[in-house]
Amino acid sequence: MGEESTDIGQRSVPTSVDVARRAGVSQAAVSLVLGGKAAGRVGKKSQEAILSAARELGYAPNSAARTLRSGRSHVIALVVPDVNNPFFAAVFEGAERAARKEGYSVILITLKDIQDWQQLINEAFTTYAVEGWVLYTMRVPTAPLQELLRDKAILVDGFTDEMPSLLLDIQHGMSDMMQHLIQLGHTRIAHLAAAPDDETFRLRHRVYRETLLQHNIPYRDDYQLRSAFTLEASYQAAYQLLTLADAPSAIVCDSDMLAAGVYKAAYALHLSIPRDLSVTGFDDSLVSRILVPELTTVAIPTDTLGEQTIALLLSVLEKKQTPHFDPLLLSLVVRGSTAAIEDK
Amino acid sequence: MGEESTDIGQRSVPTSVDVARRAGVSQAAVSLVLGGKAAGRVGKKSQEAILSAARELGYAPNSAARTLRSGRSHVIALVVPDVNNPFFAAVFEGAERAARKEGYSVILITLKDIQDWQQLINEAFTTYAVEGWVLYTMRVPTAPLQELLRDKAILVDGFTDEMPSLLLDIQHGMSDMMQHLIQLGHTRIAHLAAAPDDETFRLRHRVYRETLLQHNIPYRDDYQLRSAFTLEASYQAAYQLLTLADAPSAIVCDSDMLAAGVYKAAYALHLSIPRDLSVTGFDDSLVSRILVPELTTVAIPTDTLGEQTIALLLSVLEKKQTPHFDPLLLSLVVRGSTAAIEDK
DNA sequence: CTGAAAGCGCTTACAG
DNA sequence: CTGAAAGCGCTTACAG
Numbered sequence: 001m002g003e004e005s006t007d008i009g010q011r012s013v014p015t016s017v018d019v020a021r022r023a024g025v026s027q028a029a030v031s032l033v034l035g036g037k038a039a040g041r042v043g044k045k046s047q048e049a050i051l052s053a054a055r056e057l058g059y060a061p062n063s064a065a066r067t068l069r070s071g072r073s074h075v076i077a078l079v080v081p082d083v084n085n086p087f088f089a090a091v092f093e094g095a096e097r098a099a100r101k102e103g104y105s106v107i108l109i110t111l112k113d114i115q116d117w118q119q120l121i122n123e124a125f126t127t128y129a130v131e132g133w134v135l136y137t138m139r140v141p142t143a144p145l146q147e148l149l150r151d152k153a154i155l156v157d158g159f160t161d162e163m164p165s166l167l168l169d170i171q172h173g174m175s176d177m178m179q180h181l182i183q184l185g186h187t188r189i190a191h192l193a194a195a196p197d198d199e200t201f202r203l204r205h206r207v208y209r210e211t212l213l214q215h216n217i218p219y220r221d222d223y224q225l226r227s228a229f230t231l232e233a234s235y236q237a238a239y240q241l242l243t244l245a246d247a248p249s250a251i252v253c254d255s256d257m258l259a260a261g262v263y264k265a266a267y268a269l270h271l272s273i274p275r276d277l278s279v280t281g282f283d284d285s286l287v288s289r290i291l292v293p294e295l296t297t298v299a300i301p302t303d304t305l306g307e308q309t310i311a312l313l314l315s316v317l318e319k320k321q322t323p324h325f326d327p328l329l330l331s332l333v334v335r336g337s338t339a340a341i342e343d344k
Numbered sequence: 345m346g347e348e349s350t351d352i353g354q355r356s357v358p359t360s361v362d363v364a365r366r367a368g369v370s371q372a373a374v375s376l377v378l379g380g381k382a383a384g385r386v387g388k389k390s391q392e393a394i395l396s397a398a399r400e401l402g403y404a405p406n407s408a409a410r411t412l413r414s415g416r417s418h419v420i421a422l423v424v425p426d427v428n429n430p431f432f433a434a435v436f437e438g439a440e441r442a443a444r445k446e447g448y449s450v451i452l453i454t455l456k457d458i459q460d461w462q463q464l465i466n467e468a469f470t471t472y473a474v475e476g477w478v479l480y481t482m483r484v485p486t487a488p489l490q491e492l493l494r495d496k497a498i499l500v501d502g503f504t505d506e507m508p509s510l511l512l513d514i515q516h517g518m519s520d521m522m523q524h525l526i527q528l529g530h531t532r533i534a535h536l537a538a539a540p541d542d543e544t545f546r547l548r549h550r551v552y553r554e555t556l557l558q559h560n561i562p563y564r565d566d567y568q569l570r571s572a573f574t575l576e577a578s579y580q581a582a583y584q585l586l587t588l589a590d591a592p593s594a595i596v597c598d599s600d601m602l603a604a605g606v607y608k609a610a611y612a613l614h615l616s617i618p619r620d621l622s623v624t625g626f627d628d629s630l631v632s633r634i635l636v637p638e639l640t641t642v643a644i645p646t647d648t649l650g651e652q653t654i655a656l657l658l659s660v661l662e663k664k665q666t667p668h669f670d671p672l673l674l675s676l677v678v679r680g681s682t683a684a685i686e687d688k
Numbered sequence: 689c690t691g692a693a694a695g696c697g698c699t700t701a702c703a704g
Numbered sequence: 705c706t707g708a709a710a711g712c713g714c715t716t717a718c719a720g
Contacts, residue, residue: 028714065696066713066714093454110437127418129407264636292635293611359697375698
């Protein structure tokens with residue numbers, strides 16, 4: 001039995017000193033080997049002795065000590081508006097997977113119901129020693145926060161001069177969707193927009209409007225509604241659209257979540273999708289596949305998004321040359337919620 | 345200008361020493377005040393000086409140093425099978441909210457696609473200095489893992505002698521659901537069970553079977569299917585049930601996610617819910633409200649769950665007397681997916 | 689290739 | 705009520 005196994009009762013957590021003693025080397029050698037910096041600095045025999053001693057003791061380096069000394073935590077924070085939206089759960093998963101490959105881990109910070117997100121981010125700094133930030137918040141942070149996050153954060157699907165951004169090709173995604181509907185013969189196309197006044201949503205609306213114009217389809221004010229990201233709100237908005245005297249034959253939604261409300265309103269009004277009404281979403285989240293019939297939507301590829309996000313953030317953190325990413329390509333996914341308009 | 349503002353270029357992060365210097369007190373006093381332990385130990389004037397100095401410098405205690413010294417990180421890990429299931433997103437939110445009140449924060453660990461979750465948990469120990477664990481994994485951990493987690497973890501909706509558990513009253517929830525269907529006149533009730541062989545699902549099945557027995561309804565082997573938590577798998581299983589010669593008039597699902605597959609199969613077979621088929625879920629997740637018509641389900645109250653979970657875990661960590669919680673009450677939520685069977 | 693040592697920024701007992 | 709000091713467990717420059 002080694003000396004370190006003499007502790008009675010409470011199993012004390014082994015430290016690098018315990019490992020060093022058992023392996024017959026210095027504590028520094030243990031640190032070098034476990035930190036993967038032993039090449040050419042610690043003899044092969046010592047390395048083996050250290051590794052097996054570590055294994056026997058169940059040693060794992062103390063993260064707080066490591067972070068304190070090195071100034072690196074390898075923790076990335078992903079800030080999203082709401083995890084209850086399955087789209088953001090998928091974004092988290094994609095970022096998590098990509099980060100793991102690079103030796104980082106991701107914590108999830110939800111802004112929902114939070115007034116003071118400056119405080120929240122401060123807390124995260126304190127609690128987790130977050131090294132880098134991915135803000136998928138659709139809202140450009142305020143000036144003091146930008147100062148705090150300088151050279152540590154990137155913005156996804158939003159733009160500011162103050163911070164590197166990963167852009168999504170909302171433009172083409174939305175345009176493809178509009179073309180799709182127009183090709184199906186729709187001209188009475190309403191837009192159910194997201195309530196938050198973010199650039200990503202303004203962009204959707206601009207493309208909606210321009211595409212109508214290009215096809216000489218009149219833009220109607222009564223076909224424009226905005227809704228919060230709740231089923232109740234989107235239901236109400238859709239109900240209002242569908243009970244217009246001259247109701248739309250298609251409703252384009254800014255998000256799959258909003259489309260779910262449209263399905264409910266259609267059901268309440270005994271309208272069949274896609275026979276009586278075409279509906280489209282945005283995101284290609286789980287929601288789009290749960291809906292029956294499945295939702296035609298614009299896919300945001302969360303795996304690629306995660307990889308590019310992490311690559312961009314790490315380049316910022318390491319002050320390397322920032323890689324250039326073209327806006328992420330979004331593709332139209334045609335499913336059962338859209339159909340050619342029937343002659344009546 | 346204070347002495348600490350003389351650094352040129354890189355804004356160095358202020359430390360307690362900087363605050364102490366500016367406030368004209370000792371570093372220890374700063375620690376006491378910021379740590380909320382100043383009562384009766386630091387004079388009122390000093391406290392004020394410290395607080396304003398901290399504010400002016402934008403000081404926040406270094407978490408790594410704090411954790412290293414005190415051995416406390418105030419981080420709780422929540423381990424779930426899959427965040428893409430909106431139910432677990434809601435569980436996270438509930439736990440997060442409850443933990444925040446107690447000064448803890450919650451990181452989310454997803455087991456999906458992970459083979460070796462022992463390693464994952466080890467990693468989390470290393471990376472985040474996790475103090476306490478909530479395992480909502482529906483699988484009792486292996487022996488070495490139990491050793492690692494002793495006195496640090498609780499299990500939710502699962503039972504083992506090795507670990508405190510928070511139980512859900514699956515029994516009554518499932519029983520209420522079955523009563524509901526039987527009262528509606530259903531006798532051909534199939535059970536679409538979850539594939540994982542966990543106690544929580546075995547329990548659902550036991551209650552299903554017993555309730556049939558109590559009502560002299562024959563138990564049929566061809567009405568029993570299991571499905572993984574994917575839409576494709578549950579669709580296939582439901583399709584198989586619905587194309588039986590003597591197809592069920594109701595399908596009871598172990599989870600809302602599984603019910604979504606049933607909706608798809610019903611749609612494919614031109615069966616109308618609830619007219620031709622009643623469907624029920626379990627969890628009352630976002631999924632149950634997205635489905636059209638909305639799903640009759642058993643509600644697991646994630647807010648209460650979060651509060652009890654955190655309360656139980658903290659009592660374990662603080663080695664206080666463990667509070668006793670009765671199994672969490674689940675309530676039947678009747679919505680549009682169930683109806684009285686029609687006379688044919 | 690190896691060892692001895694400094695020090696990251698705190699918390700906390702201890703002496704006044 | 706205040707101050708001086710030890711020490712948490714590492715990483716990393718430095719001297720051999």
